[in-house]
Amino acid sequence: MAKKFDVVVVGSGPGGYVSAIRCAQLGLGVAVVEDDRPGGVCLNWGCIPTKALLCNAEVLNLVQHAGDFGIAVGEVRADYAQAVQRSRGVADRMAKGVEFLFRKNKVTLFPGTGTLKNPRTVEVKGAAGAETLEAARAVVLATGSKPRSLPGVSIDEKLVISSNGAVRNESRPASIIVIGAGAVGVEFADIYAAYGTQVTLLEALPRVLPIEDEDASTLITRLFGRRGITIKTGVKVSAVKPGGPGAIVETDGGRFEAQQVLMAVGRGARTDGIGLEAAGVQMERGYVKVSPTMETSAKGVYAIGDMAGAPLLAHKAMAEGVVAAEAIAGQHPRPIDYGNVPSCTYCRPQVASIGASEAKAKENGRGVMVGKFPFTASGKAVALGETDGFVKVVADKATGEILGVHIVGPEATEIIHEFAVGRTLEATLEEIMHTIHAHPTLSEAALEATLAALGQAIHI
Amino acid sequence: MSVSKVLMPKLSEAMETGKIIKWLKKEGDRIQAGDILAEVETDKADVEMEAFGGGVLRKILMPAGSTVPVGSLIGVIAEPDEDIAALTSGAPPAPAAAPAPAAAAATEMASRPAAVPPQPRREDPAARTPSPASGPTAPARVASAPAAAPAPAARPAAVVRPAAVASSPAPGDGGRLKASPLARKIAAQSGVDLQVIQGSGPGGRIVRRDVEAASSAPAARAVAPAVAPGVEFEERPLSQIRAIIAKRMPLSKAPVPHFYVSSEVAMDRGFTLREELNALEGQPKISFNDLVLRACALALLEHPGVNASFQGESIRVYHVAHIGIAVALEDGLITPVLRDVQAKSLGQIALEARDLAERARQRKLRAAEMSGATFSISNLGMFDVTEFSAIINPPEGAILAVGSVRKVPVVTADGLGVGRRMMLTLSCDHRVMDGAMGARFLQDVKRLLEEPLRLLV
Numbered sequence: 001m002a003k004k005f006d007v008v009v010v011g012s013g014p015g016g017y018v019s020a021i022r023c024a025q026l027g028l029g030v031a032v033v034e035d036d037r038p039g040g041v042c043l044n045w046g047c048i049p050t051k052a053l054l055c056n057a058e059v060l061n062l063v064q065h066a067g068d069f070g071i072a073v074g075e076v077r078a079d080y081a082q083a084v085q086r087s088r089g090v091a092d093r094m095a096k097g098v099e100f101l102f103r104k105n106k107v108t109l110f111p112g113t114g115t116l117k118n119p120r121t122v123e124v125k126g127a128a129g130a131e132t133l134e135a136a137r138a139v140v141l142a143t144g145s146k147p148r149s150l151p152g153v154s155i156d157e158k159l160v161i162s163s164n165g166a167v168r169n170e171s172r173p174a175s176i177i178v179i180g181a182g183a184v185g186v187e188f189a190d191i192y193a194a195y196g197t198q199v200t201l202l203e204a205l206p207r208v209l210p211i212e213d214e215d216a217s218t219l220i221t222r223l224f225g226r227r228g229i230t231i232k233t234g235v236k237v238s239a240v241k242p243g244g245p246g247a248i249v250e251t252d253g254g255r256f257e258a259q260q261v262l263m264a265v266g267r268g269a270r271t272d273g274i275g276l277e278a279a280g281v282q283m284e285r286g287y288v289k290v291s292p293t294m295e296t297s298a299k300g301v302y303a304i305g306d307m308a309g310a311p312l313l314a315h316k317a318m319a320e321g322v323v324a325a326e327a328i329a330g331q332h333p334r335p336i337d338y339g340n341v342p343s344c345t346y347c348r349p350q351v352a353s354i355g356a357s358e359a360k361a362k363e364n365g366r367g368v369m370v371g372k373f374p375f376t377a378s379g380k381a382v383a384l385g386e387t388d389g390f391v392k393v394v395a396d397k398a399t400g401e402i403l404g405v406h407i408v409g410p411e412a413t414e415i416i417h418e419f420a421v422g423r424t425l426e427a428t429l430e431e432i433m434h435t436i437h438a439h440p441t442l443s444e445a446a447l448e449a450t451l452a453a454l455g456q457a458i459h460i
Numbered sequence: 461m462s463v464s465k466v467l468m469p470k471l472s473e474a475m476e477t478g479k480i481i482k483w484l485k486k487e488g489d490r491i492q493a494g495d496i497l498a499e500v501e502t503d504k505a506d507v508e509m510e511a512f513g514g515g516v517l518r519k520i521l522m523p524a525g526s527t528v529p530v531g532s533l534i535g536v537i538a539e540p541d542e543d544i545a546a547l548t549s550g551a552p553p554a555p556a557a558a559p560a561p562a563a564a565a566a567t568e569m570a571s572r573p574a575a576v577p578p579q580p581r582r583e584d585p586a587a588r589t590p591s592p593a594s595g596p597t598a599p600a601r602v603a604s605a606p607a608a609a610p611a612p613a614a615r616p617a618a619v620v621r622p623a624a625v626a627s628s629p630a631p632g633d634g635g636r637l638k639a640s641p642l643a644r645k646i647a648a649q650s651g652v653d654l655q656v657i658q659g660s661g662p663g664g665r666i667v668r669r670d671v672e673a674a675s676s677a678p679a680a681r682a683v684a685p686a687v688a689p690g691v692e693f694e695e696r697p698l699s700q701i702r703a704i705i706a707k708r709m710p711l712s713k714a715p716v717p718h719f720y721v722s723s724e725v726a727m728d729r730g731f732t733l734r735e736e737l738n739a740l741e742g743q744p745k746i747s748f749n750d751l752v753l754r755a756c757a758l759a760l761l762e763h764p765g766v767n768a769s770f771q772g773e774s775i776r777v778y779h780v781a782h783i784g785i786a787v788a789l790e791d792g793l794i795t796p797v798l799r800d801v802q803a804k805s806l807g808q809i810a811l812e813a814r815d816l817a818e819r820a821r822q823r824k825l826r827a828a829e830m831s832g833a834t835f836s837i838s839n840l841g842m843f844d845v846t847e848f849s850a851i852i853n854p855p856e857g858a859i860l861a862v863g864s865v866r867k868v869p870v871v872t873a874d875g876l877g878v879g880r881r882m883m884l885t886l887s888c889d890h891r892v893m894d895g896a897m898g899a900r901f902l903q904d905v906k907r908l909l910e911e912p913l914r915l916l917v
Contacts, residue, residue, distance in 0.1 A: 334662075398645075398649060399642060399645040399646055399649065400642075400645065401642050401645075401668075425641075426640030426642035426643060426667055426668055427640075427641050427642070428641045428642050430641065431641050
């Protein structure tokens with residue numbers, strides 16, 4: 001006997017659970033199908049547990065530098081297994097939080113794998129048997145993504161691990177080769193290096209964090225180099241095989257050896273076996289093709305989050321989840337501005353950006369003005385002892401439109417939102433300039449970079 | 461000497477932005493008070509902008525071609541050795557500024573860390589308050605103003621001659637315009653009037669894409685392209701004047717309860733008189749409209765109830781006849797005002813009305829010549845229009861629509877003859893007057909025109 005709901009959401013990652021809750025808030029009866037813990041990769045294996053590990057790395061770094069603050073700590077012993085256990089605890093707590101939110105909003109959770117039989121029917125196969133769910137209004141697909149590998153290299157989670165393995169393994173290798181210097185690769189390089197693993201970071205593109213502004217890449221390269229991380233950019237991996245201390249990575253830029261290899265070359269949509277064909281859902285360049293309200297080519301079937309295309313970010317998935325829910329409820333949600341999604345990397349120092357890089361802005365034919373303010377000139381940053389980094393503002397010369405902002409430094413991922421709000425409101429540099437920023441704060445650097453772009457910086 | 465600011469003047473009631481057509485002075489030129497600095501295009505006309513203070517035109521902040529909100533800083537006049545950095549770094553303060561601070565306040569400002577200069581606020585120029593200390597040079601500027609005197613430095617450096625601009629409020633101009641800062645800037649730079657744009661943002665807020673869509677539309681005065689075969693229609697962007705008309709006329713027609721009274725006037729004697737007057741050597745040529753103007757002026761003095769304006773709580777009754785004369789332009793309509801018509805001879809009226817009409821067509825009217833009418837006349841006689849009714853131009857209380865003078869069969873004492881007749885239709889604001897008042901006024905106008913010698917005495 002089929003169970004009937006208004007909306008069936010397949011997947012409970014940040015896209016799925018947000019969409020489910022929003023649907024429930026709008027008065028719809030919602031079922032969620034999840035084949036893992038609620039919260040998806042983000043809460044269980046991605047964003048949240050890595051942030052916990054990165055925090056451990058940061059605490060470790062701080063303790064190691066306690067002497068700089070006149071604090072003697074004696075011998076420092078860092079147990080990586082405990083770091084991973086703490087990280088798992090954080091993930092568990094967050095997953096329970098999602099379960100609580102489901103209960104609070106009367107969203108019914110069906111553990112198991114969901115498969116579309118037709119645009120209105122989802123079959124759930126779980127430990128408790130099979131269920132058939134009928135969606136009167138819509139089905140929301142939110143099955144996320146999975147780590148990709150390179151051709152001919154399989155991820156066995158032993159010799160070659162993905163972020164899924166890295167976040168679970170309670171032991172860390174003595175040496176590791178991280179293939180791919182995007183956010184995931186850079187964050188794990190940071191964690192491992194902090195705990196003493198010899199890290200080699202390989203990137204096929206000419207620089208680390210290749211989607212960020214070149215100034216950010218240059219600074220992270222320099223700071224990582226100072227911490228003993230080996231970085232090779234512009235190298236293409238041709239083979240990964242067992243040998244040496246564990247694995248040998250062959251590239252067009254030489255051979256690298258380490259105990260383990262972390263594959264961080266990106267993620268791909270997770271769409272196998274969810275019945276896209278049965279429902280008539282079309283794909284486009286590896287992702288599910290969607291309309292501005294997240295509806296797929298099959299009427300009443302929506303797709304959100306990683307499976308619906310770049311950028312593969314939890315916050316973008318959440319925003320899409322809301323748009324889909326409101327569209328399903330018959331509202332007219334504002335389409336997402338994909339040009340205004342913050343990009344954040346939580347290494348030390350953090351990297352955050354929004355909008356276009358300086359090079360991209362120029363490439364787009366904009367006359368730009370650029371203002372840059374180093375944290376060395378920020379009183380708050382000096383007091384914190386975290387002076388690496390800068391705020392860089394790229395604006396249109398004629399109008400002061402904020403084209404892009406690039407921050408490397410302490411709490412960069414928090415500071416960026418000032419500019420995200422500004423861009424949403426179509427503020428120009430003048431509005432930022434006329435906004436009094438509290439002193440002393442790290443956000444003052446945002447003001448100063450703005451002033452610098454206008455040629456009026458006070459503190460540099 | 462203090463530094464004086466050249467601000468975009470408000471040249472008409474409806475004016476919110478002005479376009480600098482060209483600068484007649486260049487940076488470095490010495491300026492005497494009264495010199496013409498620049499030509500400015502408003503929604504209604506091109507106007508010469510006159511320097512208020514003397515000095516050297518140190519900086520032109522808005523180049524020719526820019527459209528800027530009223531009250532925006534567009535240039536700086538100062539002595540060559542004066543530091544104007546605080547002004548030129550983007551700080552147009554209010555035209556109506558507070559008195560200069562006392563010396564103690566100035567000192568306090570000098571000791572403050574330099575702040576950022578204030579930014580012009582589009583919504584309400586008059587309500588802006590001056591921001592103190594706009595940069596390291598600000599204290600010097602403040603100190604140069606005589607302490608405790610009403611600040612001469614804050615006076616606009618440019619005024620329009622003649623300075624008096626009637627200030628009867630234009631209806632519908634009080635609402636705040638919702639537009640993003642970026643949209644405002646792009647609009648100012650591309651000369652797009654935000655008033656005529658429909659916002660697509662939250663709550664109708666005008667955002668960047670709205671302005672870009674408006675500014676990418678073909679230029680208002682562009683030559684009409686040859687129509688391609690098969691094209692059924694084209695979208696023509698509103699010219700600024702058309703946009704103003706579109707905005708203001710519904711504000712008249714809807715809230716102002718119009719009623720109309722019509723009368724036919726025998727113009728035989730008026731025709732003869734005009735022939736005779738125009739045969740006089742060395743005298744200006746008189747038009748029928750000049751006769752109507754004179755007749756209306758005299759009748760308005762007799763019927764102040766028609767020469768009146770609805771003011772909400774009261775009715776303002778005028779004892780002078782400032783008459784607006786509707787002049788057709790290619791892309792719209794403009795109503796220059798002939799002032800004190802009651803005190804002017806037919807010859808004077810003829811000369812001045814012609815001058816106003818010509819300058820209106822060339823967009824060379826001054827601000828004061830476009831506002832302050834107590835009554836208006838619209839004449840479509842030259843288009844062979846027999847009769848029509850006009851829309852009142854608030855806050856005026858009435859407008860007279862004049863048809864052509866035409867030969868018609870008339871019944872005379874002897875039988876049937878040929879006479880010259882003209883239709884007049886008065887549109888009246890019922891809040892100001894009633895039918896009988898309008899009718900009596902029209903009756904008097906008719907009598908004056910039918911006994912035209914009365915126009916000469």
